[in-house]
Amino acid sequence: MRRLPVYFLIDVSESMVGEPIEQVQQGISTVMTALKTDPYALETVWVSIIAFAGKSKVITPLQDVITFYPPTIPIGSGTSLSSGLTTLMQAIDRDIVTTTFEKKGDWKPLVFLFTDGTPTDASEQAITQWNNHYRRKTNMVVISIGDRTNYALLGSLSENLLRFQDTDANAYSAFFKWVTASIKATSEHVSNHGMEVINLSKADPGVMERIDLTKQQVVPDDQYVVVHGKCSKTKQSYLVKYRQALQSPGIHDFQTRVYEIQGAYKIDADSYEALSSQAASSIKVSSSELQGNTDCPYCAQRFAMATCNCGKNHCIRGNGKNTCPWCGQTAYYRFSSRRFDINRTLG
Incomplete structure (x- = not known):
């Protein structure tokens, strides 16, 4: 046989x-x-x-x-x-x-x-x-x-x-x-x-x-993590930028990758879309790799890095009900100590 x-x-x-x-x-x-x-x-x-x-x-x-x-x-x-x-x-x-x-x-x-x-x-x-x-x-x-x-x-x-x-x-x-x-x-x-x-x-x-290797494989810029957000009140777009830093926790001096907050910046949504890569991607970053938060550059709500179930990011005031400016879903938001994935851009 x-x-x-x-x-x-x-x-x-x-x-x-x-x-x-x-x-x-x-x-x-x-x-x-x-x-x-x-x-x-x-x-x-x-x-x-x-x-x-x-x-x-x-x-x-x-x-x-x-x-x-x-x-x-x-x-x-x-x-x-x-x-x-x-x-x-x-x-x-x-x-x-x-x-x-x-x-x-x-x-x-x-x-x-x-x-x-x-x-x-x-x-x-x-x-x-x-x-x-x-x-x-x-x-x-x-x-x-x-x-x-x-x-x-x-x-x-x-x-x-x-x-x-x-x-x-x-x-x-x-x-x-x-x-x-x-x-x-x-x-x-x-x-x-x-x-x-x-x-x-x-x-x-x-x-x-x-995986279709005939299509271009997108690779993010690992020096920075940039997240595309939208203001919950004005529905205008912004970018939250983090920069890579090396951290050495503990006595063993193991280096781990973390990104430190640089700020949130207003952008014109139409111009951003016109100049952005159209390559489909699902690139994510773990919340554990991001250090710091920042205010929304439009409405000054305290947290510009809230994530909806639809996967998009936007600003919130804090714990409580909020409506996602991307999908229109209203939900109760709260802080989480657990790690979760956040959609990022190519950088």
Whole structure:
């Protein structure tokens, strides 16, 4: 029986600690439980797990679905994509049965690469080796967890580049159902049609989206965070500007990125729109990264940085009812000590 090898290449860097790695652990277990009930998967699918951080290792060697038992996924320091790719390529060389004149070998391996960050090493040589010698022999799906990855770099590995909106347990559950459905569909396809074509299930757009690298990828100016707001009273536009500063809290002198308030400034909305990039984006900044607030430059209400459920920013006087000048919704506003995301401009 020809095998369909499935490799999970998982970023286990420190940024994955906590809920992300716990959800991946649970997700792999869910995937395997489902595959054990699928007749096509039972006959064809073999699975291996490779973890990479500053270094990489094979956590689970390639084995059939029946004998596979989900391992404990560790955490490491760093994000060495080159190490992860190298270990994956070595595993493919070692594991895969190639086709000869006498017999058919394994189907093209299906690789799921999960990562939530930017490589901390020089990965160009490993990427070149992958593209020259392995890319055409495999079907790779690259999943960016969140939006802080280097899409151009990841897109150089595969045309199948997707962004998983890292939100909550329900989103992770939906995501791994998609992974399961994609493996099942590919297994059934190769079994019935003998064609080595990846068969990805339709993704829930609320959970995951395909990254189109033919479109310009917008990158914000990280020296500044600028937020577009609107006065609740006059409905006129303004910009709130923050500038990056380095802060060293605690005795360990770890530096964290924060932005300090510079002020709020009146702008002409029509001129601003005419000169602004029309590239669609959903760029956000965490409220924990912003220090300070400022008055509205039009009505002088004390807080120019209130966020409505519609995602737009405007001014308020303080706790209490207020009507959003963007969407017209009236709601009760209050201060929050919890972190939340704020829509920002490109800067």
